[in-house]
Amino acid sequence: MSAATTERTPAVALNPLQRLGLWWDGVVDRYNALPKLSRLLLVILFVLFCYALPLLRPPIITTNAIDFGGVMFSVAAFALVALGLNIVIGYAGLLDLGYVGFYAVGAYTTGVLTTYHWHWPFFLALPLAIAVTMVTGVILGAPTLRVRGDYLAIVTLGFGEIIRICVNNVQWLGASAGIKDIPHPNTIGKKPVPPFDPGGMFAIPHLKWNGWVPSLDKVHETHFLVFGAVDAIPYYWLLLTAMILVLLGDRLVKASRVGRAWEATREDEDAAELMGVPTFKYKLMAFALGAAIGGLSGSFYASSQGGYISPDSFPLLLSMLFVAAVIVGGSGNRWGAMAGGTLVAYLPERFRAFADYRLLVFGLALTVLAVWRPEGLLPPRRTRRAKLVEAQIDELEGEGVVDE
């Protein structure tokens, strides 16, 4: 173990963010060194912890100013979106600045299908929303993916806005008033009968912390599995489940011919093409998959607690935040992207007290990151390795110059 650590410690002065990267590498190494059974056990424990997090309300992490369950829901939604956008930006290298458009398409499809037009149940509308978003991705991608790099960024930026402006002007979609009273997913278990019967199969108490001493909070309980306006935690669970499924799929697809084709296209599109990769097809696939995941997330958003969407819910700024999440976290690494999504959604809520300075702090944080760790917090392991080698070479060359 110590040998491995010394081997990796470079002769270069590291800034804190790079140390974080090394530390994370160490964690991953130790995890990989474990026997299969312990790894499985650790994963299960971690997943359980994630599910339980809004119930545990651990001190420091929890938000007191606003509902922690709600915050966790938006954190999960952001992480899921970042996961989808990571396929587009991180794997295939397509800078999509209009991702919020897909989020909106997913949300509106769900809204339209479940409310006044059709009254479908949520779980029936969800797959159709994903499909519609995917088709939208193909329709937008087919003409635009022929342009590259900066041009693609501009074109997608335009599409993100076009979708919002279209919705704003279509009466059938509620125009600027949006769609309200979008039904929640069907409750599993007994239907709640307000005001006295909370419904559900059983109730799970939350934890309450007095300093570091936990105790059961019998007043606040989450009823399993009631989707209503009161409690955001069941939505969080639903979203987390979807996220885990997407994560598994992402893993399988990335470690295959498809993932390699994406990466090759990102690295050098012409060379990839001449090595027999039908790059257009794979770019379109990445675009459509990313769109589908954005649609999935948007669909959950539409039918969540508030049950209300309007064009204002999908501003361009949201697109920028999505891209920021992927870049901050480490484009190309699914864990990095999710970490980025988590941070971008969570930090502003946690530090609501400094609400006036939120954007300032966010800007500063981005600047610090750009200077210290332009490749993101948790970039793909290989990028980290390459960067470290580069830094060491720079250092050696620097010494050489000094000697002369």
Add this chain to the structure above:
Amino acid sequence: MSETGAQTGGPLTKVLEVDDVTIRFGGLTALDSVSFDIREGEILGLIGPNGAGKTTCFNVMTGVYQATSGQVLFDGKPLTKLARHKITQLGIARTFQNIRLFRSMTVLENVMVGADAHSKVGFWDALLRTPRHRHTESESTTRAKELLKIVGISARHDELAANLSYGDQRRLEIARAMATGPKLLCLDEPAAGFNPAEKLKLMELIRRVRDEGYTVLLIEHDMRLVMGVTDRIVVLEFGRKIAEGTPAEIRDNPAVIAAYLGVDEEDAS
């Protein structure tokens, strides 16, 4: 060495036929009615001074450029209007004069991208881990490792392509191109930037590649390398073919000497 294989009489299978190809970029004629063919199992050298149109010629064959007139026939079928990846799938692979690897992928992955050229595995195969996926994956891994062994960098298969030395990057390019399972392997100045010892090793490698059953087209500046390794040579100058023949014939061709060797001999020695 130059007398091995194909050109010893009899009907020869033409792998590729460049038929009266002309390319104009605006007013500039980069290739002017060039015709030649490449026969199965041979190493053909394509030489000429700088700006003679070698790389342009290469780019027509691999579909990067479209010919203004004339056509390129591969296995008797015209390549015109075929998508570039389709041309690769038909069996033409190439390396690049200025190395173009997938730098942040590992060495093995680089070769596997090439090996994927004929793979039928799609999204659903990957997601559901179908037998086809597993079968293809293990097959291309084995194949990629074999190729790395042939070019001599199998020890570094887990390294990032960007971290390889210059020479090894050139070797990796050759392995990646071979992985696409080509009938014709085009090497665009593979010896650029090599020292004499490395060039010697490269010559060995090229012969070895041919012995593996590939037909090789070699674009090269270094005359000694070209003379030493090729079976036949085509000489271009200012977009025109000025000579074609065995290395010995080319060496004695006055037009070639005037155009090329006379100038180049000095810095080659």
